[in-house]
Amino acid sequence: MASLVNGSAAVVVIGGGVIGASVAYHLAARGAREVVVLDRAPGPGDGSTGRATGGFRVQFGSAIDVRLSLLAREKLRRFAAETGGDCGYVPAGYLWVAETAPQLAALRDALAVQRANGVDDATEVDGDAIGALNPALRREQLVGGTYCANDGFIRPLQILDCYRRAAERLGVRFAWESEVVGLTRGRGGRIVAVRTPRGEIATEVVVNAAGPWAAHVAAFAGVDLPVVPLRRQVAVTVPTGALPATMPMTIFAGDGFHLRVRDGRVLLLLPSPGAADPFDVGVDAAWVDAVTGVARARIPPLRDVAIEHDACWAGLYEMSPDGHAIVGVAPGVPNLYLANGSSGHGVMHAPALGQLLAEIVLDGAARSLDVTALRPDRFTLGAAPRRTELL
Numbered sequence: 363m364a365s366l367v368n369g370s371a372a373v374v375v376i377g378g379g380v381i382g383a384s385v386a387y388h389l390a391a392r393g394a395r396e397v398v399v400l401d402r403a404p405g406p407g408d409g410s411t412g413r414a415t416g417g418f419r420v421q422f423g424s425a426i427d428v429r430l431s432l433l434a435r436e437k438l439r440r441f442a443a444e445t446g447g448d449c450g451y452v453p454a455g456y457l458w459v460a461e462t463a464p465q466l467a468a469l470r471d472a473l474a475v476q477r478a479n480g481v482d483d484a485t486e487v488d489g490d491a492i493g494a495l496n497p498a499l500r501r502e503q504l505v506g507g508t509y510c511a512n513d514g515f516i517r518p519l520q521i522l523d524c525y526r527r528a529a530e531r532l533g534v535r536f537a538w539e540s541e542v543v544g545l546t547r548g549r550g551g552r553i554v555a556v557r558t559p560r561g562e563i564a565t566e567v568v569v570n571a572a573g574p575w576a577a578h579v580a581a582f583a584g585v586d587l588p589v590v591p592l593r594r595q596v597a598v599t600v601p602t603g604a605l606p607a608t609m610p611m612t613i614f615a616g617d618g619f620h621l622r623v624r625d626g627r628v629l630l631l632l633p634s635p636g637a638a639d640p641f642d643v644g645v646d647a648a649w650v651d652a653v654t655g656v657a658r659a660r661i662p663p664l665r666d667v668a669i670e671h672d673a674c675w676a677g678l679y680e681m682s683p684d685g686h687a688i689v690g691v692a693p694g695v696p697n698l699y700l701a702n703g704s705s706g707h708g709v710m711h712a713p714a715l716g717q718l719l720a721e722i723v724l725d726g727a728a729r730s731l732d733v734t735a736l737r738p739d740r741f742t743l744g745a746a747p748r749r750t751e752l753l
């Protein structure tokens with residue numbers, strides 16, 4: 363803590379994951395000075411960001427998520443020019459497949475939302491097109507799907523690293539092993555200092571970017587933030603050439619089973635109930651068996667491909683009640699800004715959310731996009747955006 367600006371900083375960002383790093387970078391790029399990022403971890407990537415698989419898509423079912431993705435995609439395409447680094451964006455495509463008519467209807471509804479919000483590269487696909495896009499799938503059960511060629515993959519830790527380095531070049535300081543244990547409030551409910559075990563930092567602005575732990579941080583300021591952790595597990599095969607590296611991310615609309623190839627292995631995901639301890643990130647062997655069975659039934663080339671149990675991992679989504687991010691000023695605390703609750707889409711939306719939050723802090727309102735749908739008080743106002751089960 364000795365390295366901090368005289369025990370004070372104009373802005374303290376709590377959490378140095380991809381969201382905190384993006385917010386810090388965008389604030390500094392807009393001219394903010396004395397920005398400090400505090401993270402309790404020993405280094406970058408210890409939270410959810412280091413456990414994300416790295417999918418990117420515009421194929422969502424709500425207008426605000428589609429628009430966040432389009433803004434993020436624009437920024438990913440000029441990421442190197444903006445940050446000097448590589449975000450690893452590979453437009454390998456996202457293929458959604460339906461096994462029933464209601465599932466296909468839900469995909470068509472989402473497609474209509476995408477088109478109404480500026481997506482011109484997503485399309486409905488029939489059985490033959492699905493077979494051409496992913497020949498490994500068993501097609502007998504499939505009734506159709508949707509596809510966007512410019513969806514695909516990004517590299518979560520590279521994005522975090524690039525924003526961190528770019529922010530540091532602009533004077534932002536990242537302090538690791540710096541847990542925030544309290545927030546001191548002053549007149550009008552404003553936060554006047556951030557407390558850590560090694561002392562206080564006086565500040566004018568605080569940003570909560572604490573991922574799945576965001577509710578704990580908000581509670582220090584008396585804010586009841588509805589963000590809860592949800593365990594997501596990833597089963598990983600041994601290195602294999604059974605599926606091509608160019609295979610699009612493929613998602614089953616019915617149960618959310620999805621798979622992709624990353625670094626020569628196949629990653630298998632299937633939503634499952636959370637663990638008894640909501641912050642537990644252990645991998646459940648019975649779940650690995652279940653997802654492997656689902657994969658082998660649906661993708662015949664995987665029938666003889668083994669799972670490498672030591673390579674499997676789990677992490678935490680940061681769920682909000684409606685599955686959308688919570689962005690803006692915390693109710694009752696005028697200088698506490700929230701960049702929380704991305705609900706499993708935080709890496710892909712980080713470029714957009716960082717820019718938008720910087721605008722809210724510096725200009726008083728988001729300029730690049732109308733983020734009214736994400737306002738923190740929407741839950742009490744009954745104005746939450748609609749989300750379909752998976753999209």
Ligand SMILES: Cc1cc2nc3c(=O)[nH]c(=O)nc-3n(C[C@H](O)[C@H](O)[C@H](O)COP(=O)(O)OP(=O)(O)OC[C@H]3O[C@@H](n4cnc5c(N)ncnc54)[C@H](O)[C@@H]3O)c2cc1C
Pocket residue numbers: 376377378379380381382400401402403407408409410411412413414415416417418540541542543571572573574575579594595596676677678679680704705706707708709710711
């Ligand atoms: C298995 C899995 C797959 C995923 N796949 C994708 C995907 O394909 N695409 C996508 O966009 N997203 C994906 N996600 C979601 C994505 O990982 C998150 O949305 C994103 O990483 C959230 O970033 P963050 O910066 O808010 O949180 P984090 O990366 O968790 O960062 C929060 C930081 O806050 C710090 N912190 C917490 N409490 C305190 C405190 N009191 N004091 C100081 N520091 C504190 C933590 O140490 C941590 O470093 C996936 C997640 C999982 C688990």
